[in-house]
Amino acid sequence: MARFADHWRTSAFRLSLLYGGVFVVAVLALLGLIYWRTAGYMILQNDEVIDLELHAFQKLDAAALRERIAHEMDRDVRHINVYGLFDHDGNQIAGNLVSAPPGLPEDGTVHRLRDARLGEPWQALPQLRGAALLLGSGELLVVGRDVAPLIEIRAIILRALALVGSLTLLAGIGAAGLLSVSPLRRIGAIKSASERVMRGDVKARLPIAGRHDELDMLAGIVNSMLDEIERLLSEVKSVCDGIAHDLRTPLTRLRARIYRLQQDLDRQPQHQAAAEQAVAETDALLARFQALLRISEIEDSQRRGGFADVALDDIVAQTIELYEPMAEARSVRLVYAARAKPRVHGDGELLFEAINNLVDNAIKFSPAGGSVQVELDEDARGARIDIVDSGPGIPAQEREAVLQRFYRGEGTREAPGSGLGLSIVSAIARLHRFELELADADGGTRVTLWCAPLRLHG
Amino acid sequence: MARVLVIEDDAATAQEIVTELAQRDIAADWVADGREGLNKALAGGYDAITLDRMLPGMDGIAVVAALRERGRHTPVLMISALSDVDERVRGLRAGGDDYLTKPFASHEMAARLEVMLRRSQLQPLSKLRVADLEMDLIERTARRGQRTIELRSAEFRLLEYMMRNQGQVLTRTMIFEAVWGYHFNPTTNVIEVHVARMRKQIDGPGEPPLLRTVRGSGYVLG
Numbered sequence: 001m002a003r004f005a006d007h008w009r010t011s012a013f014r015l016s017l018l019y020g021g022v023f024v025v026a027v028l029a030l031l032g033l034i035y036w037r038t039a040g041y042m043i044l045q046n047d048e049v050i051d052l053e054l055h056a057f058q059k060l061d062a063a064a065l066r067e068r069i070a071h072e073m074d075r076d077v078r079h080i081n082v083y084g085l086f087d088h089d090g091n092q093i094a095g096n097l098v099s100a101p102p103g104l105p106e107d108g109t110v111h112r113l114r115d116a117r118l119g120e121p122w123q124a125l126p127q128l129r130g131a132a133l134l135l136g137s138g139e140l141l142v143v144g145r146d147v148a149p150l151i152e153i154r155a156i157i158l159r160a161l162a163l164v165g166s167l168t169l170l171a172g173i174g175a176a177g178l179l180s181v182s183p184l185r186r187i188g189a190i191k192s193a194s195e196r197v198m199r200g201d202v203k204a205r206l207p208i209a210g211r212h213d214e215l216d217m218l219a220g221i222v223n224s225m226l227d228e229i230e231r232l233l234s235e236v237k238s239v240c241d242g243i244a245h246d247l248r249t250p251l252t253r254l255r256a257r258i259y260r261l262q263q264d265l266d267r268q269p270q271h272q273a274a275a276e277q278a279v280a281e282t283d284a285l286l287a288r289f290q291a292l293l294r295i296s297e298i299e300d301s302q303r304r305g306g307f308a309d310v311a312l313d314d315i316v317a318q319t320i321e322l323y324e325p326m327a328e329a330r331s332v333r334l335v336y337a338a339r340a341k342p343r344v345h346g347d348g349e350l351l352f353e354a355i356n357n358l359v360d361n362a363i364k365f366s367p368a369g370g371s372v373q374v375e376l377d378e379d380a381r382g383a384r385i386d387i388v389d390s391g392p393g394i395p396a397q398e399r400e401a402v403l404q405r406f407y408r409g410e411g412t413r414e415a416p417g418s419g420l421g422l423s424i425v426s427a428i429a430r431l432h433r434f435e436l437e438l439a440d441a442d443g444g445t446r447v448t449l450w451c452a453p454l455r456l457h458g
Numbered sequence: 459m460a461r462v463l464v465i466e467d468d469a470a471t472a473q474e475i476v477t478e479l480a481q482r483d484i485a486a487d488w489v490a491d492g493r494e495g496l497n498k499a500l501a502g503g504y505d506a507i508t509l510d511r512m513l514p515g516m517d518g519i520a521v522v523a524a525l526r527e528r529g530r531h532t533p534v535l536m537i538s539a540l541s542d543v544d545e546r547v548r549g550l551r552a553g554g555d556d557y558l559t560k561p562f563a564s565h566e567m568a569a570r571l572e573v574m575l576r577r578s579q580l581q582p583l584s585k586l587r588v589a590d591l592e593m594d595l596i597e598r599t600a601r602r603g604q605r606t607i608e609l610r611s612a613e614f615r616l617l618e619y620m621m622r623n624q625g626q627v628l629t630r631t632m633i634f635e636a637v638w639g640y641h642f643n644p645t646t647n648v649i650e651v652h653v654a655r656m657r658k659q660i661d662g663p664g665e666p667p668l669l670r671t672v673r674g675s676g677y678v679l680g
Contacts (some may be wrong), residue, residue, distance in 0.1 A: 248561050
């Protein structure tokens with residue numbers, strides 16, 4: 001299950017949220033417009049009613065006017081109408097308006113009516129509008145009316161807004177989450193394909209869903225990049241192999257010539273020594289080329305014909321038997337502890353070669369009086385072979401590099417060997433999909449060969 | 459004088475083989491074609507054959523298979539540019555006695571051929587002897603004169619191999635293949651160390667040395 005942060009980072013998720021936000025704003029604008037136009041219309045209607053009433057009242061005589069006002073107040077069950085009749089001094093004659101509203105022009109047109117003091121059971125009305133007119137009798141007539149439904153409509157619109165807004169947001173988040181599931185799943189597939197490439201499978205390619213969307217386009221670009229890298233790699237490799245192969249034959253002939261020369265030489269010791277040295281140098285060169293070609297051979301043999309059920313403890317025991325005299329000659333203690341008898345699926349000959357190389361290195365880099373411990377064990381992750389030496393150790397930043405061809409650690413350039421031992425082990429491990437791990441061990445180095453095929457996780 | 463038939467289509471390689479063998483007093487006839495090679499081999503008179511794996515006319519595997527089919531047991535050293543383990547197995551299964559990958563050092567080729575020439579005359583023995591060095595393969599004991607030599611398992615196999623091929627130059631690769639049964643080149647001098655330790659065991663102080671190093675080549679016992 002992908003974490004929320006993963007979902008949040010997908011473009012699908014963010015776009016969905018953005019759309020949700022824009023939608024909420026649009027709904028807000030629409031409802032605002034409706035409210036504004038509705039309010040304007042209702043105020044207009046209200047004003048017309050006031051105007052009509054005012055002009056109807058104006059035509060009545062004094063007694064009829066008082067009677068009409070009382071009558072209208074009786075009829076006003078919703079308490080939204082306001083009437084006021086005041087004498088010349090501003091004293092109330094009739095109506096529910098307690099005092100003449102200040103600031104209301106006495107021009108017979110409708111204005112907003114503020115600060116109206118009303119008698120019971122009328123209450124302060126929020127959207128009150130009214131008109132004042134000075135009658136011929138000198139009395140002041142005020143007619144007002146509240147735009148009551150406007151408040152209700154506003155409340156309805158606000159409720160609708162809250163409901164629509166939150167629903168849109170919820171739906172947006174939900175849709176965003178759902179929409180990001182598929183891209184995340186594809187990213188997962190791309191990740192595991194990339195991991196295969198990083199593990200050296202140069203033939204692996206990123207999956208393409210066939211939707212021609214951004215992810216497919218990107219995967220396509222990366223894949224053509226990988227094609228090019230694979231082509232370059234194989235070119236470099238074939239050049240390397242070619243050089244190694246082409247040079248090996250003349251080197252072999254050179255060795256034969258020097259060897260023959262050595263046989264024919266007079267018995268003068270200085271000539272003999274020089275010839276012997278020349279043969280040894282040529283042998284060292286040949287060993288290097290041979291190791292190089294050996295790596296290619298192992299890497300090429302994607303075949304697993306030689307794979308069988310292999311008893312690791314037999315193989316390790318053979319290695320110990322082979323290297324025990326060398327350790328003794330170098331005064332290095334070689335200790336072997338088999339804590340399990342694991343069986344693995346692999347090529348016995350190649351595994352023997354790999355373990356040989358590891359033990360060889362460990363003995364070579366251990367000082368006289370040091371020790372090399374070889375441990376065979378098995379746990380939940382699978383079988384493991386540990387080779388722990390008491391050599392100078394490998395600095396953390398060099399551990400990656402020592403697995404590469406020809407790499408020699410600082411200060412080990414003088415040590416014998418082709419510099420390809422660990423590369424051969426690496427190649428063998430890759431063929432088996434085993435994992436080679438280097439770690440620190442009290443100053444020395446612990447090399448672990450995990451003898452379980454790597455599982456792809458992703 | 460031993461006679462060897464060289465079936466090899468590459469002139470340079472053939473020349474190298476013939477020269478190296480001539481140095482060791484072995485007469486060699488060279489044939490470049492597979493079919494012709496088979497005819498010569500069938501005609502007889504050879505003590506051993508070096509046989510290229512890839513040949514015009516007839517493939518090396520087919521040649522050795524045809525030879526064995528007709529009941530000829532002349533030892534055959536297969537020589538091939540194909541170093542794959544499968545190729546080696548195929549070559550040996552078809553009837554080859556040994557397998558060498560190109561390019562090879564000529565001393566390695568000669569040493570292998572000489573062992574093969576001798577092997578054809580050897581009988582299975584339960585007791586081996588080189589001067590006053592004796593080995594009992596059934597009792598699994600070894601002694602030099604009156605002195606008993608304690609041998610570990612690998613040392614026993616090494617001494618047995620050297621005694622069976624006494625007087626022959628044995629290269630490091632041959633020893634590794636015969637004693638440990640693997641077919642790659644050990645990266646360092648691990649075989650030298652084994653032989654040096656063996657030397658200490660069999661050549662005690664004051665005794666005439668039996669194990670000799672042949673510079674740039676290998677070791678000889680006896």
